[in-house]
Amino acid sequence: MNIVMKWIHLLGSPPYFYRFSGKLLPWLTVICVGLLVWGLYGGLVQAPADYQQSDAFRIIYVHVPAAWMSLFIYVSMAIAGAIGIIWHVKMAEIVCITSAPIGAMFTFLALVTGSLWGKPMWGTWWVWDARLTSELILLFLYFGVIALYRAIEDKRMAARAVAILALVGLVNIPIIHYSVEWWNTLHQGPTVTKFDKPSMATSMLIPLLVMAIAFKVYYFIALLLRMRTELLQRERNSKWVKELVGLS
Amino acid sequence: MSDIVSLETRNLECIRDDRVLFSQLNFSVKPHQALILEGDNGCGKTSLLRILCGIRLPDQGQVMWNGLSIQESISEYYQDMVYVGHLDGVKGDLSVAENLRMCTALGSRSGMSIEDALNKVSLSGYEDVRAQVLSAGQRRRVALASLLLKRCSLWILDEPFTALDRTSRGVFENIMSRHLNQGGMIILTSHHSINLTDSSVYVINLSA
Amino acid sequence: MGEGTGGFVMSINEFFNMSGYASYVWGSFGLAFVMLVWQIVQPLMEKKAIIESILKNQLRRRQRQ
Amino acid sequence: MNDSLYLAFWSLLRRDLLITYRNRAQAINPLLFFVLVVILFPFGVGPDVVLLKTMAPGIIWVAALLAALLSLDSIFRSDFDDGFLEQLVLSPHALSVLVLAKVIAHWLVSGFPLVLVAPLLAVFLGMPADAIAVLVLTLLLGTPVLSLIGAIGVALTVGLRQGGIILALLVFPLYIPVLIFASNAVQMAMAGFAVSAQLSMLAALLLLALALAPLPAAAALRMSLS
Secondary structure, rough: OOHHHHHOOOOOOHHHHHHHHHHHHHHHHHHHHHHHHHHHHHHHOOOOOOOOEHHHHHHHHHHHHHHHHHHHHHHHHHHHHHHHHHHOOOOHHHHHEEEEEEHHHHHHHHHHHHHEEEEHHHOOOOOOOHHHHHHHHHHHHHHHHHHHHHHHOOOHHHHHHHHHHHHHHHHHHHHHHHHHHHHHHHHOOOOOOOOOOOOOOHHHHHHHHHHHHHHHHHHHHHHHHHHHHHHHHOOOOOHHHHHHHHOO | OOOOOEEEEEEEEEEEEEEEEEEEEEEEOOOOOOEEEOOOOOOOOOHHHHHOOOOOOOOOEEEOOEEEOOOOOOHHHHEEEEEEOOOOOOOOOOEEHHHHHHHHHOEOOOOOHHHHHHOOOOOOOOOOOHHOOHHHHHHHHHHHHHHHHHHHOOOEOOOOOOOHHHHHHHHHHHHHHHHHHHHOOEEEEOOOOOOOOOOOOEEEEOOO | OOOOOOOOOHHHHHHHHHHOOHHHHHHHHHHHHHHHHHHHHHHHHHHHHHHHHHHHHHHHHHHHH | OOHHHHHHHHHHHHHHHHHHHHHHOOOOOOHHHHHHHHHHHHHOOOOOOHHHHHHHHHHHHHHHHHHHHHHHHOHHHHHHHOOHHHHHOOOOOOOHHHHHHHHHHHHHHHHHHHHHHHHHHHHOOOOHHHHHHHHHHHHHHHHHHHHHHHHHHHHHOHHHHHHHHHHHHHHHHHHHHHHHHHHHHHHHHHHOOOHHHHHHHHHHHHHHHHHHOOHHHHHHHHHHOO
């Protein structure tokens, strides 16, 4: 057990983390590209057209994984923030800050693909559907986090502010989701919400799960890249950065 | 006062926008001692004071109060410490007495009445004066009067003598000396020379 | 479109046509591709800029000594 | 020990009310803003009473949200500027309890008056009498939540130069549940349905905010001062 603890402790030191992530990234990229190709092939080619929505339903292979990721990243951002505040783990603070733009990107992607999917089905670009509305609010939560981080000069202070905001947001997400669902079914009546996934034959479902995993691996890659950049920025006048820069 | 009463720092370090203000800073202050922090502007005197108060987190190292890190024993530490920063914390809309009553309600009380405290800082009779009509020097003395109203052994003062005239400075030096004689501790920054009668005064120059 | 994989050659234009919804499907996937690539490229560009600025500082510091 | 916490709580609450009383001219502003926003709507959507009646709950509640946001800045701003916030943070008492005292003082000054004025505005928009009673009830339950959640946002942005814009961005998404349940309660009351479900949700949100909000607000204050 203490090997894991030692390794986690080692990861805490920026130079070790930088080298370790450098070695890890190529492998992750290979895995990610492989999963994406498999998922896209499964989703775009193999999966039979949906009897009702025909080929337009294939948009779910981007929309649904992106929506899952937007929530997943917000939760992991808030947890990383909490670890950063409570145990003053610098790396957790950096994970919290660097996850925000990636999460915002996935949320925006989920919104746009949601409306692109809605247009052919219901003729309008925007539907006040419960899921899409929650996604829209989540996007504003992300914008709040990013705007707050940019507004504070001292980066250590900004990291603590963002962590507090992310935690407050995390507590509010279920409340917002429940009240939007309630608000939505109230005005429209309890029809099946428009964005329920069509009944999934396995050949449709597998590519969806593969895409979801591919997005998670992608998130890990983008996170590591952003963390490396943030580390260089923060430790720009420390010895290990100078050596590293001097070499390359 | 128990004998282990002391404020101690262990290799304290502070970085402000990529500049290391100080590092590996170790010192301790015991009862009857005063510590004067000197150094030119921007060398981190105020940052150090704010770290000692626990307002700001140090980048490295720890501040210990009675052998315990202040993060763990924050409420005991604040029970015994009072900080007067650049800002006096005096509200213009309230009268002097109302301001002082609020300050004492926040922390532990020394039992001294507001009138006595104001007499000691030669502001007697100013109880009901609205604080916004006071001069900067008078407002500073109101902030210093709140020190007397609190039962705190450790005083942390950020340039207490700004805006004070010569006589007030003399008055406050006596107050500080008496506090030290009674076993109090003082950490302060100042550009003026300070003579505290017969108490052990140490000086640390941050920009040395 | 044929069941399962179907004849690959025959369905090429159907594949791109997406039974009339091409612009929506390929719009979504295109946007996804652009955004995913941008999230990778941006930090790399930033990193390059930081490294250059550090090198410039080192150079200037060496000239000063 | 805790009797002095009790004393600190009450003296801080009384002090804030005293300060607001001393410059009560400014305290009216959120109220005037609230009335003004509601009065604007008929000019925007036309004087058609039926339309105004259906929109009335939403108009009044969105105006209440905006008025609350406008007045939030005054919770910590003046104390931050004159250094009293440092003394607050440095007191041995629990900071979250002191923050709660300040938020209650702020609500009494800026949230509660909205409740008194809302019936007048409801009449302006043609709301029936029993719906007005429910409106007042939702405002009584809802505006404290606006102050409590707003206090977190203001504590996060008090140190920033132009924190006002960011404050709205941080706080509005968190206001949405209150807005949904409150304005829906009044709509249902106008339609004659029972509103106990919505009101109990509002009460639950209020209790949750009362219990949880002061903690992150206190942590944010410590952060803003460091």
